[in-house]
Amino acid sequence: MKFYSTNNQSHSVSLRDAVVKGLAPDQGLYMPERIPRLPDTFFEHFSEMSFQEIGIEVIGAIFSDDLSTDQIRDLVAHTLQFDAPLVEVEDDLFSLELFHGPTLAFKDFGARFCSKLMSLLLDGQEVKVLVATSGDTGSAVANGFFGVEGVEVVILYPSGKVSELQEKQFTTLGGNITALEVDGVFDDCQRMVKEAFLDKELQQQMVLTSANSINIARWIPQCLYYFYAVSRLPKNGKKTVFSVPSGNFGNLAAGILAQRMGLPIDRFVAATNSNNVVPDYLEGTPFSARPSIQTISNSMDVGNPSNFYRLLALYDGDEALLKANVKGFYCSDKATQAAMIAVKAANGYIMDPHGAVAFLGLKDFMAAYPEEYTGVFLETAHPGKFRKVVEETFGEPFELPARLEAFLKGEKKASALPNDYAAFKTFLVSKT
Numbered sequence: 001m002k003f004y005s006t007n008n009q010s011h012s013v014s015l016r017d018a019v020v021k022g023l024a025p026d027q028g029l030y031m032p033e034r035i036p037r038l039p040d041t042f043f044e045h046f047s048e049m050s051f052q053e054i055g056i057e058v059i060g061a062i063f064s065d066d067l068s069t070d071q072i073r074d075l076v077a078h079t080l081q082f083d084a085p086l087v088e089v090e091d092d093l094f095s096l097e098l099f100h101g102p103t104l105a106f107k108d109f110g111a112r113f114c115s116k117l118m119s120l121l122l123d124g125q126e127v128k129v130l131v132a133t134s135g136d137t138g139s140a141v142a143n144g145f146f147g148v149e150g151v152e153v154v155i156l157y158p159s160g161k162v163s164e165l166q167e168k169q170f171t172t173l174g175g176n177i178t179a180l181e182v183d184g185v186f187d188d189c190q191r192m193v194k195e196a197f198l199d200k201e202l203q204q205q206m207v208l209t210s211a212n213s214i215n216i217a218r219w220i221p222q223c224l225y226y227f228y229a230v231s232r233l234p235k236n237g238k239k240t241v242f243s244v245p246s247g248n249f250g251n252l253a254a255g256i257l258a259q260r261m262g263l264p265i266d267r268f269v270a271a272t273n274s275n276n277v278v279p280d281y282l283e284g285t286p287f288s289a290r291p292s293i294q295t296i297s298n299s300m301d302v303g304n305p306s307n308f309y310r311l312l313a314l315y316d317g318d319e320a321l322l323k324a325n326v327k328g329f330y331c332s333d334k335a336t337q338a339a340m341i342a343v344k345a346a347n348g349y350i351m352d353p354h355g356a357v358a359f360l361g362l363k364d365f366m367a368a369y370p371e372e373y374t375g376v377f378l379e380t381a382h383p384g385k386f387r388k389v390v391e392e393t394f395g396e397p398f399e400l401p402a403r404l405e406a407f408l409k410g411e412k413k414a415s416a417l418p419n420d421y422a423a424f425k426t427f428l429v430s431k432t
Helices: 015-021 040-048 051-063 069-079 107-122 136-145 164-171 186-198 200-205 216-232 250-260 277-282 308-314 319-325 333-347 353-368 383-394 402-408 421-430
Strands: 003-005 008-013 030-032 086-090 093-097 127-132 151-158 177-182 208-210 239-245 267-272 326-330 373-379 415-417
Touching: 003 015, 008 015, 015 107, 015 208, 015 216, 030 216, 030 308, 040 051, 040 216, 051 069, 051 216, 069 107, 086 333, 093 216, 093 353, 107 127, 107 136, 107 151, 107 216, 127 136, 127 186, 136 151, 136 164, 136 177, 151 164, 151 186, 164 177, 164 383, 164 402, 177 186, 186 200, 186 208, 186 421, 200 421, 216 239, 216 250, 239 250, 239 353, 250 267, 250 308, 267 277, 267 353, 277 308, 277 326, 308 319, 319 326, 326 353, 333 353, 333 383, 353 373, 353 383, 415 421
Parallel strands: 093 373, 127 151, 127 208, 151 177, 177 415, 239 267, 239 373, 267 326
Antiparallel strands: 003 008, 003 030, 086 093
């Protein structure tokens, strides 16, 4: 399988090059040259299969040209070591809980897949993994790559704009994990990472790659839990809609990838906070990056989402088709907190602020189509990862799971970095 750049379909590379390079030389994102469609027989029986059995079939359909059957089995086994349960919150409305991994966030799936695939492809070559994070990516990648031989991880994050717990999850490990606290916002961190990948002088001195969702090794495995969720939904004859809390839009793009592979998902909701570039686009406004706005759902505070161009590529550049399949939604912090309070009062279920945004987007969609859909919203992180927001919202203490409490006891190790690419480059060179 070859992988092409979203900026130039004639530029294609091998799986190894796509994973190691992360970003194409023309700043495009890599996409598989063809999207395999799984046979009808798979969908007839996948409700009887385990999560790992489903994963082997899906990953095998994409990567069988490049990896052996045993490698695919090992890759899936390493990735899917925890569940992604569906919880019915209201009639025909489910939460897909993606926070049962090591760092209690959905990005554990992609980070574990990425670290294992890189170890298979690099064959002992030393690399630097550069990561920009608005919260959960940093913790998932840090823990997924911690101790991996030959890999040094450098994480850039915006100072004061991630939760204390998220910060502790990637600044306390040490070893092959380095954290840089940037005087700026997430988009500044992402810009510096992209500049490093395009810096030819720097590329001559070291091998750089990424573990953000711009990398296919982080992005593609996120499609797996969509397959698993649909396989576990009740067979009630209704159509299925997924509401995805969206920041950089890799998660939504992974859902659409699953749809393109034949998974029977009828519609998607792209749910955001006040950083509503894509919802505005879906309603007819030309796509235009904006400065990000700080909110209580900080992992979605992205004003220039990288994966927007993957959304277009998945629909072969057909904007009308994209807009027909994906409905935009956005809401304020006040509405987010009101939803958290209402759901807890109704049935005791506690959502994190990102899941609450997706819940509201789903309710908005289903109100327009009563009785037609079964809805799923993605609960992408344990509410304990945003304890301060949760406690302020409910006005009462929130007890953390033991795994999260343990991170808080660690000592923060992070270096301050100005919002300046030259300073970042100097740091990277000094570490060679």
